[in-house]
Amino acid sequence: MDVVSYFQSYEGYFWEWGTDEDIPDSSGYNKNNFLYIPNAGTISYRVYLIEILKELADQGFPPFGSLLLVLYAVQENYLNLDAVILHINKAENKLPKRITDDIISASKFLGHLNKLKPSFKKGQNKIILLKTIFKNCHNQLSEVNSKLIIKIFEINPTKLSEAAGHFKVTLSVIDRDIKTLALLHERFPTTESIIEEMKDFVDIPELQDEVIEEETTIETDTDFIQELIEEPKTFQVGSLIQRIWSGLKIPMRHLSPGEQPIGGVSDMTNKGDFSRMLLSEFANEDEVFMNRVANNEALYIQREIPPEENVFERIILIDTSLRNWGTPKVLAFASAIAVIKHPKAHSECKVFALGQNSIPINLDKVEEVIDHLNLVSPVLEVSQSLEKFFSEEHKEKDLEVFFITNQENLSNQKLQKVIHENRDRLKFLVTTSAEGELNFYKHHKGTRKHVQKIMLPLQELWANPPKRNQKGENNNSPRSKKADVPLNYPILFPTSKNRIATFLYEGEFFILSSKKQLLKTYLSDNYYNKNYYDQYKIHRGCEVLFEDISVRPKGQFALAKNKQQQFILCHYQPDKKLISKLNLNTKEYSELNLSGHKIPHQHKLTYFDKNFYLHQIEIPYNYRINIDGDISLEETFDKVNEMDKNNSKVETELNKLNNIGVKILNNFNNVGINSEFGLVISNHELTKNYDNSLVFYRNKYPMKISAQQNKNRFTFSEGSEIIADSRGMLTFKSSHQNVPEFYIPSTEVGYLALASHIEFGGSEYYLPETTLLKIRKMEDMMLDYLEPFIHQIVEYGTEN
Template sequence: MELKRYFQSYENYFWEWKTDEDVPGDAGYHENNLLSIPGVGAIAYRPYVIETLKEVQLYGWPPFGALIMVLYAMQDGYTDFAEPLRRTADFYKTPDLDFDTEEAIEFLEKIKNLPNVYKQGQNRIILLETLLSKDSKITSAQAEAILNRYYKRPYELAESAEKKAATSSIVYRDLKTLNKNEAFPSVQSIIDAMKGLVKEPELDDEVVEEEATADTDSDFIKELVEEPKTFQVGSLIKRIWSGLKIPMRHLSPGEQPIGGISDMTNKGDFNRMLLSEFANEDEVFMNRVANNEALYIQREIPPEENIFERIILIDTSLRNWGTPKVLAFASAIAVIKHPKAHSECKVFALGQTGTPISLDKVEEVIESLNQVSPVLEVSKALEKFFNEEHSQKDIEVFFITNHENLAEKNLQKIIHENRDRLKFLVTTASDGEINFYKHHKGARKHIQRIKLPLHELWANPPKQKNVVRNFGGKKTDFPLNYPLLFPTPKGKIAHFLYEGEFFILTSKKQLLKTYLSDNYYDRYSYEYYKTYHGCEVLFENISLRRSGQFALARNKQQHYILCQYQPDKKLISKLNLNTKEYSEQNLTGLNLSNSYKLVYFSKNFYLYYLANPEYYKINMDGNVSLELISERNRGLEKSCEKVDLEVTKLNGSGLKIISNFYNIGINENHNIVISGNELENTSKNSLNLYKNEWEMKILAEQNKNKFIFPDGSEIIADNRGILTFRSSNKGIEEFFIPSTTFGLLSLATYSEFGGTEYYLPEHTLLKVKPIEEMYTRFLEAFIQQILDYGT
């Protein structure tokens, strides 16, 4: 969404842009520097709002009107948002649309009644993230682009300040965003949601520091360093040891020292108070007791061994892939194999569930590093771990995750609810930073930050060991879909439009779902040019005959039903794509002309011919049966016209896909070559496959559809149009590139996307990045890892 549209003001609305001539504007632009409520007063100055938007950019932006009303409710002093909201809602209301006006007012009142500490400083940003992060209409990448444009051209706000007539949908969007009463039924519920993010008070306990000795010769750590696939993990462990300041072995209740001055404390029962305290005057004595200055004798029991079971949980979700995952496993092994750690430790990989893993052998570490879960965050698995699998109290848990995951509300909630057992929280980041936090007495304290020099530690990887490759066997399995869309193939049997969504039945007997972009700015441009997108696979290897007519629908169970009419054979059939149930009926006795068409309309299939008033209805569920209908149906006629018009938009949407793969390698230009086509980043803002004109420098060995380079890096070729890149360097996340020789390409990981939006899914949580950044971080690093091998 462009700058002018996001900041657009409207007539008869509850907010507007104004100019305060006494206040200098930011970015050299002095007009429209104030946001105000008509007839009430100022909300905030523009620099304050822009700075707030910059702070919450990582989580995307909610609708602008909703955001500034939340900022207004956070102010001290007089606030009146009830009347402006009611006035706007009354002006734009329609008989068919019910605004959540009173619910929005009720929610804003809760924000107004929050204690000031939650609305000031950094807590103000945390409050906004807690309340509005799930209502982001603008992605992080879009927000960054809007801010960049604002800093370059702040005067464009003048166009936003010119009021336009709003639509009821705009009012509904803002008020709906402000209706959070179900999620936050009370003021306390908002405070509870912020816990885990709000800056915690200083703890009165200190972590026992036990420094490791660096001269410990561990054969296991040496094996990790010598193995190329675990080198990056192994090379970090001793560096983590040298700075680790968490207790490796500690004593439970009887850990107090015995005898001497060290056995005294300023807390205890009266029967353990030193007799000398009673010698003080009454006023002094009461003062010392009240201020915790009186001295007590601790209980004298022998120290006991730690009775707590130590468990390490490693996040394997998409956001913890790549370098953060390498740091996570290095941190876990550093705790388990620490020279002063004498007790056993269990390890679980958290994804969709909690899977127990072992990190005692190099092979086990390699296998565990390859685990990746398709979920974005692991709150459900963490909740199940504590509530169902390990509900006992005597456990001490380490949870290791990417620092970005702490912004997830569900994860915050589970961490806060189990903070008595989740003793240590460890966060990792791509730049080599590891942070350790400790939960104690219901609060979280940051106890240590370790910044690892990754480039220095990973500068000299070992050479790949000579292994005998066992070629042969079956092809590498593919997932049904990837994080990015498939290119649409040219070979098609049929097009469908069902409930506003486009589907394609391909010559490879696949059912694909695709769509055309909704051009928000210029409908004429959309109608004229049509902006195509790729597709996702719904079903493969469908059992059908290629000839005839087809129609697609869903039944009450939301199963896909494919209906086929073969006029030459006078045969009508139905196939449930989900259950594979099939039925057919011969229509020879009906004496149908070849002009009849198979169509879908209003939850039924029809054999329909415009010139004939008689047509046949075909049932959706059960075996095929036909019902003769003699009355004209104008709705059916209009539907056929509309569907015919819409599906023609898919004409010309197919791309040339490379499906025959051979001679994959790297040429002298240091680019990947795929079947005679060079993968180039020519203009630094695009990725293309062009005919290769360079000599090959390194060739990958082929094993069916997998191509293996000398260093162990792999490219897996899917003839449906996607290449999977897996580097031997586990710090490079697995990534995917389409294999089409037409137009611009994209590069995607499980969490990020760059390139043409043709391959960007319609509903996605991928972070959009510039293609030049994705090329450098992933494809260039992939190639460099191969080139560095053996040098």
Template sequence: MELQEYFQSYSSYFWEWENEVHSPQGVYESATIVNGSTIGYEAYIMEVLEYLAEESIPPFGSLLLALIATNSNSQAAMGKVFADESKPFKDNPSIIDMLAESRAFLDKLAALPQNYKLGNKRKQVLQAVFSGCHNRISSEKAKTILGEYKQHRHHLLRAGSKINFSFATFQKDFRTLALLNKKYTSVDDILLAIGGLPQLPEISEAIAEEPVSTTQPDLVQQLIQDPRTFPVGSLIKRIWSGLNIPMHHFAGGRQPLGGISDLTNKGDFDKLLISEFANDDDVFMQRLANNEALYIEREVPPENDKFLRILLVDVSLKNWGTPKILAYAAALGVATHPKTNIECKIIAVAQEYQEVYYTSVEDVITGLDVLSGKLDASAGLSAFLESEHTKGSPEIFVISTSGALKLPAVQKVLNDHHEKIKYVIEPDHQGNLNFYKIQNRARKLVLHLYLPLEELWQNRPKEDNSAKGKTRKANSAVSIPDYPILFPLRANIIDKFWLNGYIYLLTANRSLYRTYLKNIPEREYSPINHKHKGCELLLENLSIKSGGLHALGREDGHYILVSYYKREGIISYHNLNTSEYHKLPFEGKDKNYNLFYFNEVNTYCMIDEALTENQNITKNDRGLQIEIVRSHIKVENEYNKYKAELGNYTYNPGSNILKNFLPACIDTEGKLHLYKHEFNVNLHNNEVHSTFRMYSNRSYTPQVNAHYDNSTDKSKLLFPDGSEIIRDKRGMFILISSNPAIPKIYLPASLDYNLGLAAGDDFAGNDYFYKDKSNAPLLKISVNSFNHKYLEPFINTILNHGA
């Protein structure tokens, strides 16, 4: 943002620049109310901005209004400003409401004690109230503006020349204050913000029970809190602090568009060295035929590439005990590092190899239980390195003790596959971790970490007796956003269930969704009407082990997941709403079972494939019970019906979700672009064929670009006028206009699929996203009407900013 743009004055607006102050250094500007009193002099305004710029600065109009409120004649001045500004919008209730909210906030500033409106305390008031405000300008940009002012003060004169009134600027200035009025509900709130004091709740005579937090800690914290995984979890953050391996990868792209890097005797004719054409025809043809002609070889610029990092953990006999704990801690430290964006897999190797998961505490416990009595892991290493898992050149780590790696059989495997192995990590019994990088068939020590095990393991949490045996308690899932439309269907599904006419999807990111199929004949299908529906998010952040068979039931309004883990020989009962958990051992490894919920009798049935017997799983006051009964035709029929209903759900349309949204812009044709994809409104004479769609398009010219609201929050984009795009990674974009008269627009993030959008009380587009069974169903309107009513005003507000 340039100096002139920030300080620009406008015709028919409440303030203007005037030449008023004369001094030996020259004539200085002052900001004044049009046909009214002075707001502040140039020198003082710049002094305030210098003070605020250490954090951020508000819109200039918002700052001037705050200065008016803290001047001595504030009430008379504010009365004139708001009387003049409300006249053009007297027929617009939303603008009048915004002005009323702004005036209410300024009245609170005016009501501050007099000593808070003088000297340094006045600056502190302004810094406190505008900290983190809407439409703020970052410290870096603010200092750039002030730097330009110091070097080229005369540029301020350009801002004094008025340009046509900008509604976007008006809205930005007053909306910022209106939002602050909601943040600071009283004068006391402002005084507390100035002092930096926390607001303490009033003490009630009745002592209320402290509510339990419903937010689950991250995985590492859960590992530390659980006594069974504390030895591993307590080491991970210490490993993070010293880890020194690449957390991001860039590989050569396929487009050689860089400078000249070399000469070669192979290439395309358009890369021929220009001097080759100086030869006569015979010599030229001879050099081409004999591969003697020289070609230019261009540099290949780097591009983002999807890397896979595989961590092979040796679980053979020589790695038992402390080295195994350090090995898993090292693997988890690399895989879960907060700065990495590389997909990681952990593989336990011994006589064979198997993947171990790390998305929950139960997964980590299962991984720690994987052991082998074999002396070395050469067989498992060899089998993995020769498998298809190594295709695509993944980055492979081998984690094993020094003694195990020196065994001849292991040495042979490492030598035979040296080109596939990138790093070797050696743990030992004393807490040492040595990281070696493989280069030219030699090992180079790149990092040595010492972990003081006695110190790190001394505060081990006590065993919770209430969690032993049959049950354990944990925090429930977090709150779920209530969007007016459905999410796209999910791509990565662990399992699916049919229950009470709905299909439930348990996803790889530990969330539970619900969808259903519409009963319509195929002849009635259209681009915006199909049997498939989007899905509704019910629960997330669930603690679920990977693998096994699952059945979903409903008891007393709660969702119950019963699972059978054949390898571990365990049947578990998990209340997904309360996290109540029970498990029992079950020896049935010699048979193959199917598991489903028999709703009619509230029983979870395990049916062996031979259909000879059922394992009926129930829970009562005594805990989890398993009853073996002979197979019954009624159970078989119910299971066949269950399979048939799930068989109707054959694929998941709309599940290709846009996960990135930068770069984002409005192009010169007035279309929204999000990360190489264009949002398009396809209008057709037949409304049935009019659609919204997001498809790939890299050929466009940006007109107005968006940027992240701040450097840490990557879920919100901000346009210059204050309009926002918020990304929900579950598959939704929320478009919020700087014009409060335009309601939020909900845009699904599905690619190359007909979309359905919602705003206000209206819905348009693909019925796939429509909430048929909502308590407050939206009114269905045409795509064309929705475009004119919501989308075009949203985009025009952005384009008209500063016009």
């Protein structure tokens, strides 16, 4: 297929080439520079389309009509897909049933694409989406043919004029475009299946958020509002926000020019160039025509403007003076959060508290709202700080400022003067009152206009404030958020038995765990009895190097470092005939399809002499895979014997890691103090053994004091906390300021350790290879840390 055949348009088909004379093209050919669907809208400008095709050339082009339908479906603004399908149905008088059935499947697939979140359809993610769905698609052009089309177009872009001439559409053309999408619907029957395939295609942080693990909680804006309502200190603010949302009429964001309606009546205007005037206007008599033009009554067509970023920066100023204290201040914060967290608000918003000075604040967490509600300035009014904000701190013109203050403050002449002088940038003025009245004013063309009044029934909304949970009561609300845990602790994690692969690289041991973490571990070389060492291996715990590695657990793995000392994970999937590399530091990913290579089934992936290899023992050849750069494969006959010897040694060393690992407590519940004053975690009591070691035994005594659970945080009534990390660690935070924070591993069997940031006691299994921790006896560590922690709870906590 050549350039003309691929870009060929057809009479009566759903898309056409168009020319926008105001959009220059670097190729020098300015005609046929965009594609559109009649009576529906623009699909894409040619410049952007060519860039997309260059990205797709490596895997081969899909049918051109299929690509255009997908590009139209992934546009963010409202799309009339029904109008497109109607065009296709009208292309032929009567379509056979197989094509009409395919049209139904194709439209469902386009609907799935249209429902994807905007983050999947922007920038590089959009390219990844196109590569994912069109990989090995039906009617796909070869890589060689695709690259040739791009090359010929770049040499002679005027050949496109031949493709713009209309041919009569045929059933084969419709079938080619629609069949491809219908088969894609079979491959991707849901929106989730598209997301899952994209996740496998490459490691993208935005996509990782879409596939949620069981323990993960997403904190949306509505969840945040609910948290405000459930917290007694912010209940008054939170309970007002949804009521304000229901009546709020101010614009939540400015549509950029590229998001305005395109085509039809919505795109007509009474001002413009003569070249844009409707032809029907010229049908009027000369006198009528001139009169319509002079009175701005003639109709013009606006051209589509390429999307632009919203240039306005939205800022909210909250008055914290003495006159805005009490109920007006509660209304002020509720109004600010209502604007920031409005479901239709997509742009970032900065917030400042105005007092003696302007102080930047955040209102994204409940704790932040509590802290800032207590802000109060000793000044009576804020005219001075407001003037300074505009004249010294923010001189730029492209601001959209909200100023929220008490209605009574507007009578102050100084404040009135500052507001009037800065009315071009102070777009909205919001006033509050002790009776629950909110007034919204807008400055437009130098005048202040009253937009709306909202009367909040405070007595009704504040009638049922929440009560604090009773001590020991569990709070398992899905809206509650997990306590953050660090990547590593002063001591090592216990090593789980579940793992995907183990590696030996330059004398160091690494484990790819089933939780998709890269762990580093080691075996102690500080031994005196070799027989004992060979039998028990003196294993140690592990530290986490990387988490959330995007990798399938099936296949073979090898690990190495590149020249920049970054970790490279190589993955070989014989069943898929696929080999890939992932840079764990930068997340760069590359893969290679091995379908054209006849690789013996017994070849295994291994690392040797600064390269990865596919190798089989006693076979005189292997395949070398580079570590640096994009992945490539090269057949070689080098160093086969040396590789066999090295692999044997590596296997012997890795066997030392076999059968190691402990059972980790990760289903945490029932935390508290039992009747014998022992600390209980998930029905296991922390007990001092006969040799002063610390172990977990099954609890045999009734609970006396229970902790309140909020996800992985367990809080006692007097304020002490235990934070559980499902990877195998417990963090202890006492309410007594003289008891430092300390850590204990959470394993069901074996001797435990206890460590702070400066001291360590217990099993050496948890001691890092290099550490500055001071080594102490376990009985002393328990005396200084664990016992005071328990004593504080027993002394001041509330019993069940």
